[in-house]
Amino acid sequence: MLVRMVSTAPADEVQVVVAHSERATxxxxxxxxxxxxxxxxxxAEVAAMALAPVPTARILWxxxxxxxxxxxxxAPLGRLGTPSTASAAAWxxxxxxLRELHTAPVPARPGGAGRxxxxxxxxLDTECAWLVAHAVLPAAVVTRNRRVAEAALRPWPAAFTHGDLQIAHVFTHGERVTGILDWSEAGRGDALHDLATLTLGQEDRLPDLLAGYGSPVDLAVIRAWWSLRSLLAVRWLLDHGFxxxxxxxxxxxxxxRM
Structure with a gap:
C-alpha cells in the first residue's frame, strides 16, 4: 500500500494523493x-455535495x-502530524x-458522525480491548482515554455534518474557504465531531476555529471526540498501512490525555 500526500502535480504525471485497499485518490x-x-x-458523496451550502470541488465527470x-x-489548512501554518483568519x-453547514437543513441519511x-x-469497548490485548498502548493510556471519551457518548442535536473533516480536507485562500473535500461520510450527525476532527492534533487552533464558529460549544465533548476518534482509528490505520x-x-x- 502506498500513501503519498501532494499539493501540486505536473500535467504529465500521475500522483497518488492517498491510497489503501478500499479506495484511492x-x-x-x-x-x-x-x-x-x-x-x-x-x-452518497455526490448527493451530499449537492446539498451542502458550502464550497465543494466541482464535479467534472x-x-x-x-x-x-x-x-x-x-491550500489545505494543514496535515495531520504537522503544525498548521494557516493564519488565524483562515481558521x-x-x-x-462549518457553522453554515451545521445550521443547514439536516439530511435524512446518517453520516459518519451519526452513529x-x-x-x-x-x-469503543471492542477497540479498547484490542489495543490492550495487542500491546499497542499501555492499559493506563487506554483506560484514561476511554474515560475521557465517555463525554461524547450522549444524545446530540442532529446537524448536517461532514463526518470525516480531516484538516487536509479544508482548503483556504487568504481569509476565505475555497472548498471542502471528501463528503462520503456526510449526513446527519454530531456537529462537535466535525469540530474535533478538524482540530485533531491541532489543539492550539481550536480557539481560532471557535471564534469563527460563533456558537458556544462544550469543550469537554471536543476533547472526548479527540480521544474517541483516535481510539477507534488506530486498528484501521494499522490494517491499511498508515x-x-x-x-x-x-x-x-x-x-x-495523560
Missing part, C-alpha cells in the same frame, strides 16, 4: 480522480468506479463555514 494536473468500487459511497473532481484553489473562516451512542459504545505513531498523530493524541 489520484491527481493528474488539476484533476483529482477518486477510484472507489463502492458506488453507494460515491452516490463520473464513470464508475471513478469520480473526477476539479482541483480546489488555495476563523473555516469555523464560520448511535449504543453503536459507538460497542465499537502509521498512527507518527509525530502528532493518533497515538500522540492519546498519550497527551
Amino acid at each position: 489520484l491527481r493528474v494536473g488539476d484533476v483529482f480522480l477518486k477510484v472507489d468500487p463502492d458506488q453507494d459511497r460515491i452516490d 463520473r464513470k464508475p468506479p471513478v469520480l473526477a473532481l476539479a482541483a480546489l484553489p488555495g 476563523c473562516a473555516a469555523g464560520a463555514t 448511535t451512542v449504543d453503536v459507538l459504545t460497542a465499537e 502509521d498512527p505513531a507518527s509525530p502528532g498523530c493518533e497515538l500522540d493524541v492519546l498519550h497527551a
Whole structure:
C-alpha cells in the first residue's frame, strides 16, 4: 500500500494523493480522480455535495468506479502530524463555514458522525480491548482515554455534518474557504465531531476555529471526540498501512490525555 500526500502535480504525471485497499485518490494536473468500487459511497458523496451550502470541488465527470473532481484553489489548512501554518483568519473562516453547514437543513441519511451512542459504545469497548490485548498502548493510556471519551457518548442535536473533516480536507485562500473535500461520510450527525476532527492534533487552533464558529460549544465533548476518534482509528490505520505513531498523530493524541 502506498500513501503519498501532494499539493501540486505536473500535467504529465500521475500522483497518488492517498491510497489503501478500499479506495484511492489520484491527481493528474488539476484533476483529482477518486477510484472507489463502492458506488453507494460515491452516490452518497455526490448527493451530499449537492446539498451542502458550502464550497465543494466541482464535479467534472463520473464513470464508475471513478469520480473526477476539479482541483480546489488555495491550500489545505494543514496535515495531520504537522503544525498548521494557516493564519488565524483562515481558521476563523473555516469555523464560520462549518457553522453554515451545521445550521443547514439536516439530511435524512446518517453520516459518519451519526452513529448511535449504543453503536459507538460497542465499537469503543471492542477497540479498547484490542489495543490492550495487542500491546499497542499501555492499559493506563487506554483506560484514561476511554474515560475521557465517555463525554461524547450522549444524545446530540442532529446537524448536517461532514463526518470525516480531516484538516487536509479544508482548503483556504487568504481569509476565505475555497472548498471542502471528501463528503462520503456526510449526513446527519454530531456537529462537535466535525469540530474535533478538524482540530485533531491541532489543539492550539481550536480557539481560532471557535471564534469563527460563533456558537458556544462544550469543550469537554471536543476533547472526548479527540480521544474517541483516535481510539477507534488506530486498528484501521494499522490494517491499511498508515502509521498512527507518527509525530502528532493518533497515538500522540492519546498519550497527551495523560
